[in-house]
Amino acid sequence: ADVVLKLAHEAPETAIKGRTAKMLAELVDKYTNGSVKVDVFPGGQLVPTVEEIRAAARGQVDIIAPYTSYYSSIDSLWDIFYQPMLFKSPQQAIDVFSGEIGQSLLSKLDSRGLKGLAIWHDGPVYAFTRGEPATAPDVLKGMKVRVAPSKPLEALLQKSGAAPISMPATEVYLALQQGVVNGVVTTPTYAAPARWGEVLTTMTRGALWGVGGYGLAMNKRSWERLSPEQQAGVTKAVAEATKWNQSQTLENIKNSEKALADGGMKIVDLTPAQIAAWTELAKTVWATQSDEIKAMVAKIQK
Amino acid sequence: MWLSAGLFGGGVLLGAPVAFALLLSGFGYMFWAGEYPSSVSSFLFTTLNSSSLLSIPFFILAAEILNQSGATRRLIDVIDAWIGHNRGGMPVVAVIAVAFFSAICGSSAATAAAIGSVMIPEMIARGYGKHFTIGLIASAGGLGILIPPSIPLIVYGMVTEISISRLFQAATLPGLLLAFILCVVAYIVGRRSGVQPSPRRALRARLAVTWHAIGVLLMPFIILGGIYSGIFTATESAAIACVYALGLAVFAYGVRLRDVPAMLTSAAATAAMILLIIAAANLFSYALTSERVPHAMFEWLMAFELERWQLLLGLMAFFILAGMFLEVISVVLISMPILLPVLTAAGIDPVHFAVLLIVNMELAVITPPIGLNLFVISAISGMPVTDVFKATLPFALVIAVFLLALMYMPGAHLLLGGW
Amino acid sequence: MVLLKLWDRMEEQVGGLFLLAAVLLVFAQIVLRAGFGIGISGIYELAAFCSTFSVFLTASLGVKRNTHIRVDLLSNIVPRKAAFALELFVQVLMLGVFLCLLYSGYLLVEESLLLGDHTTGTIEVPMWIPQLIMPVAGLLLTLRTLQRIFFLLHGGIAAVAPSAAELPVT
Ligand code: NA
Ligand code: NA
Numbered sequence: 001a002d003v004v005l006k007l008a009h010e011a012p013e014t015a016i017k018g019r020t021a022k023m024l025a026e027l028v029d030k031y032t033n034g035s036v037k038v039d040v041f042p043g044g045q046l047v048p049t050v051e052e053i054r055a056a057a058r059g060q061v062d063i064i065a066p067y068t069s070y071y072s073s074i075d076s077l078w079d080i081f082y083q084p085m086l087f088k089s090p091q092q093a094i095d096v097f098s099g100e101i102g103q104s105l106l107s108k109l110d111s112r113g114l115k116g117l118a119i120w121h122d123g124p125v126y127a128f129t130r131g132e133p134a135t136a137p138d139v140l141k142g143m144k145v146r147v148a149p150s151k152p153l154e155a156l157l158q159k160s161g162a163a164p165i166s167m168p169a170t171e172v173y174l175a176l177q178q179g180v181v182n183g184v185v186t187t188p189t190y191a192a193p194a195r196w197g198e199v200l201t202t203m204t205r206g207a208l209w210g211v212g213g214y215g216l217a218m219n220k221r222s223w224e225r226l227s228p229e230q231q232a233g234v235t236k237a238v239a240e241a242t243k244w245n246q247s248q249t250l251e252n253i254k255n256s257e258k259a260l261a262d263g264g265m266k267i268v269d270l271t272p273a274q275i276a277a278w279t280e281l282a283k284t285v286w287a288t289q290s291d292e293i294k295a296m297v298a299k300i301q302k
Numbered sequence: 303m304w305l306s307a308g309l310f311g312g313g314v315l316l317g318a319p320v321a322f323a324l325l326l327s328g329f330g331y332m333f334w335a336g337e338y339p340s341s342v343s344s345f346l347f348t349t350l351n352s353s354s355l356l357s358i359p360f361f362i363l364a365a366e367i368l369n370q371s372g373a374t375r376r377l378i379d380v381i382d383a384w385i386g387h388n389r390g391g392m393p394v395v396a397v398i399a400v401a402f403f404s405a406i407c408g409s410s411a412a413t414a415a416a417i418g419s420v421m422i423p424e425m426i427a428r429g430y431g432k433h434f435t436i437g438l439i440a441s442a443g444g445l446g447i448l449i450p451p452s453i454p455l456i457v458y459g460m461v462t463e464i465s466i467s468r469l470f471q472a473a474t475l476p477g478l479l480l481a482f483i484l485c486v487v488a489y490i491v492g493r494r495s496g497v498q499p500s501p502r503r504a505l506r507a508r509l510a511v512t513w514h515a516i517g518v519l520l521m522p523f524i525i526l527g528g529i530y531s532g533i534f535t536a537t538e539s540a541a542i543a544c545v546y547a548l549g550l551a552v553f554a555y556g557v558r559l560r561d562v563p564a565m566l567t568s569a570a571a572t573a574a575m576i577l578l579i580i581a582a583a584n585l586f587s588y589a590l591t592s593e594r595v596p597h598a599m600f601e602w603l604m605a606f607e608l609e610r611w612q613l614l615l616g617l618m619a620f621f622i623l624a625g626m627f628l629e630v631i632s633v634v635l636i637s638m639p640i641l642l643p644v645l646t647a648a649g650i651d652p653v654h655f656a657v658l659l660i661v662n663m664e665l666a667v668i669t670p671p672i673g674l675n676l677f678v679i680s681a682i683s684g685m686p687v688t689d690v691f692k693a694t695l696p697f698a699l700v701i702a703v704f705l706l707a708l709m710y711m712p713g714a715h716l717l718l719g720g721w
Numbered sequence: 722m723v724l725l726k727l728w729d730r731m732e733e734q735v736g737g738l739f740l741l742a743a744v745l746l747v748f749a750q751i752v753l754r755a756g757f758g759i760g761i762s763g764i765y766e767l768a769a770f771c772s773t774f775s776v777f778l779t780a781s782l783g784v785k786r787n788t789h790i791r792v793d794l795l796s797n798i799v800p801r802k803a804a805f806a807l808e809l810f811v812q813v814l815m816l817g818v819f820l821c822l823l824y825s826g827y828l829l830v831e832e833s834l835l836l837g838d839h840t841t842g843t844i845e846v847p848m849w850i851p852q853l854i855m856p857v858a859g860l861l862l863t864l865r866t867l868q869r870i871f872f873l874l875h876g877g878i879a880a881v882a883p884s885a886a887e888l889p890v891t
Contacts, residue, residue, distance in 0.1 A: 316807060316811050317807060329818060339825045340825055340832050341825075342821070342822070346855070347851075351851075356743065359740055363744065570736035
C-alpha cells in the first residue's frame with residue numbers, strides 16, 4: 001500500500017463500532033485497489049480515549065471514532081446528542097444525523113484540523129433503575145444515578161431530584177449491587193454486554209435521554225495527502241460502512257434489549273402522557289442551552 | 303522499535319535516570335516516526351491524568367504516613383509478639399507483615415518499601431544474611447499487587463471491562479497461598495541461619511501489643527470492607543487509606559501537625575519518581591504498539607495453533623520477557639486489548655488469566671532492567687540494583703513454580719474462582 | 722539568592738501540598754456521595770490534575786538532589802576521570818531531553834489553545850490550564866540540570882558523588 005492510515009478506537013473488536021471499523025478498513029482496501037491500508041487499533045491500545053481527538057488533530061493517528069460526547073469538549077454543539085427527550089426513536093436519530101444537522105456538525109470540525117467523515121450509531125440512551133421504573137420525574141427523586149459526564153443529562157437528573165453520580169464504568173456493577181447508586185442512564189447496547197442487567201431491574205423505554213453515537217473523523221492533512229482517486233475510494237468506503245452501521249444499529253439494539261429481558265429485566269414502555277411529563281421537564285433543560293442548540297432542537301422537533 | 307530500545311538501553315547504561323532514558327527514547331521514536339513534537343508531553347500528561355493511576359501516589363502517601371507515624375512498627379511488633387519467638391520466626395514475621403500491608407496498599411513498590419525500611423535493618427541487625435533478607439522482602443513485596451487492593455488489577459479491570467471487585471476476589475486466595483508458601487520458605491531458611499529468636503512473651507503482653515496496634519490492624523477491614531460493600535470504589539480506596547492513616551497518625555499516634563508536610567514531601571518525591579517511570583515507560587510501549595510489535599508477537603504465537611495449555615505456557619513466557627523491559631501497568635495496557643479476543647477464542651477465562659498475569663508480574667517487578675521493587679529496595683538498603691536482583695533469584699524461582707502450579711495443578715482453577 | 726532560596730523552598734513543599742489536595746478532593750467526593758447523595762462530575766479530573774502537578778513539580782527536585790532512580794553500572798567500573806566525563810555527558814544529554822520537553826510542552830499548550838477543548842462535566846476547565854504544567858516542568862528540569870552542570874564544572878570530580886543515602890523513599 002502507498003499510504004497506511006492508523007484508525008484508533010476504544011471499543012472491543014466485537015462491539016458494533018469495532019465491527020464497523022474493521023469493515024471500513026476492508027472496504028478502503030477494496031475501493032482504493034489496495035493503495036490505502038487502514039490499520040485498526042481497537043480497545044484503546046494505541047491512544048487513551050480522552051486523547052483520541054487531540055491525537056487525530058495533530059496527526060498522531062489518522063482516523064478516530066470517539067463517542068460524540070468527547071466532541072462536546074471542543075464544540076458544545078455536539079451536546080445535541082444528549083438533549084433529553086428530544087428524539088422520539090433511534091430511527092429518527094439516524095435520519096437526523098445522516099441529514100443536514102449531522103453534516104453541519106462534521107463540517108465544523110474542519111477548523112480544528114479534522115475532516116469529519118460520518119456519524120456512526122450505537123443505541124438510544126434510557127433510564128435504568130433498580131426498583132421502580134422511571135415513569136415520571138418524581139420516581140427518581142432522591143436516587144443516585146450514574147451518568148457519563150454530560151451537562152444536559154446531569155441537569156435533567158438534578159431537576160427531577162436525583163443526584164447525578166460520575167464513576168468509572170467498571171465500578172458501576174458493584175455500586176448498583178450494593179445500592180451506592182440506584183440507577184444508570186446508558187444505552188441497552190452498553191448495559192447488556194457489561195451485564196448490568198444482573199443488578200438492574202427495569203429499563204424505561206419510549207423517551208430517549210439521548211442518542212449514543214460516534215463521530216468518525218480524519219486528520220485533515222492526512223486527508224489532503226490522498227490523491228483524488230484515493231479520496232473518492234475512502235469516501236465510498238465510509239458511505240458503505242456507515243450504511244451497514246445504520247442497518248445493524250436497530251438489530252443490535254433489539255438483540256441487546258432481548259438479552260436484558262431474558263436476564264429478567266422488566267422493560268417498561270412509557271405512555272404518551274408520561275412522555276409528555278418528561279418532555280415538559282426536559283424543555284426547561286433545553287431552554288438553558290445556547291441559541292444554536294435551541295435552533296437545532298426546534299428543527300429536530302419539526 | 304530498535305531505535306527506541308537502543309536509546310533507552312544506551313541511556314540507562316550511561317547512567318541516565320531510568321525515567322529520563324525512557325523519555326529520551328520516546329523523543330527519539332516520535333522524531334523518527336515524524337510525529338508532531340507535542341505528542342510526547344501530551345502523552346505524559348494524559349497517562350498521569352488517568353484516574354486509575356491516581357491511586358499510586360495515594361498508596362505511597364498512605365505507606366509513608368504509616369511508616370513515619372510508627373504504625374508499621376506497631377504492626378510488626380504484633381506479629382513478632384505472636385510468632386517471633388519461634389526459631390526462624392523473624393523472616394516469617396517479615397512475610398506476614400508484607401502480606402498484611404498488601405491488604406492495605408495496592409502497590410508492590412510501596413509495600414516493599416514500607417515493610418523493607420523497617421524490617422531490613424532489623425533483620426540484618428539480628429544477624430540474618432543481607433542477601434537473604436533483601437531478596438525475601440523485595441520478592442515478597444510483589445504480594446502488594448496480588449493481594450487486593452491492587453493497582454494493576456484496577457487497570458486490568460478498566461481495560462477489559464471486567465468488574466474490579468470480581469478480579470479482587472479471584473486474586474485473594476492465590477495471594478494468601480503465595481504468602482503462605484513464602485512463609486514456609488522463609489521459615490526453613492531462617493531456621494537454618496541459627497539466629498536467636500525474639501523472647502517469648504506472656505499472653506498479657508501479647509494482647510497489650512495487639513491492642514496497641516489495633517488502629518492499623520483494622521485497616522484492611524475498612525479498606526476491603528469499604529470496597530466490597532460498595533461505599534467507595536477500588537480506586538477511591540487509596541484516598542480512604544490516606545485519610546485513615548493520617549487520622550490515625552494525628553489523633554492516635556501523637557504525630558504533630560507540623561510534621562505532616564515533611565511526610566507529604568517525602569511521599570510526593572517517591573511518587574514522582576515512580577510515576578515518571580510509568581508515564582515514560584508508556585511512551586516506550588506506545589512505540590511498540592504503534593509498530594505493532596506485540597501484535598506480531600501474538601500472531602507469531604498463534605500461528606503454532608497451540609493447545610490451550612501450550613498457549614498459556616507460551617503467553618506466560620512472553621509475559622516474563624515483557625515484564626523484564628516494561629513496567630507492570632504498561633504491560634497490562636498494551637497487551638490486554640490485543641490479547642482479550644485471543645483468550646476468549648481459546649476458552650480461557652479472563653478473570654483466571656488476570657490472576658496468572660499478576661503472579662507473573664510479581665516477577666516483572668524484580669527483573670532488570672526495569673523492576674520497580676529492585677529500584678526501591680536498592681534505594682532503601684544501599685545495595686546495588688544488580689546485587690538486589692541476584693538476591694531475589696531464589697525467591698523468583700519459588701514464584702515461578704507457584705505460577706506453574708496455578709496453571710497446571712488439578713483443582714487450581716477452584717482457587718482462582720474467588721469466593 | 723533570595724529568589725533561589727524561595728525556589729528551593731517552593732519545590733520542596735508544593736508537590737506535597739498538591740498531593741494532599743488530590744487526596745482531599747477524592748475523599749470529599751466519597752463523603753458527598755455516600756453521606757449526602759450529592760454528585761459533582763469533574764472532581765476526579767481536578768484531583769488527577771493536582772497529582773500530575775505534584776509529579777512534575779517534584780521531578781526537578783529529584784534532579785537537584787540527584788535522587789532519580791538510575792543504574793550505576795558503568796560509572797562504578799570506569800576510572801574516576803572517565804566517570805566525571807560520563808556524568809557530564811549524561812547531564813548534557815538530559816539537558817537536551819528537558820529542552821525538548823520544554824518545547825514539546827509549549828507546543829501542547831499552544832495546541833490546546835487552538836483546539837479550545839475543556840473537561841466535560843459540571844466543572845469545566847479549559848485543558849490548556851492544567852497542561853501549562855508541561856512547559857513549566859520542562860523549564861524547571863532544564864534549570865536544575867543547568868545548575869547541576871554548573872556545579873559539576875566548578876566542583877570537578879568531587880561533585881560526582883552518588884547520593885542515594887538521601888533518597889526519600891517510604
Ligand atoms: Na495489595
Ligand atoms: Na522487570
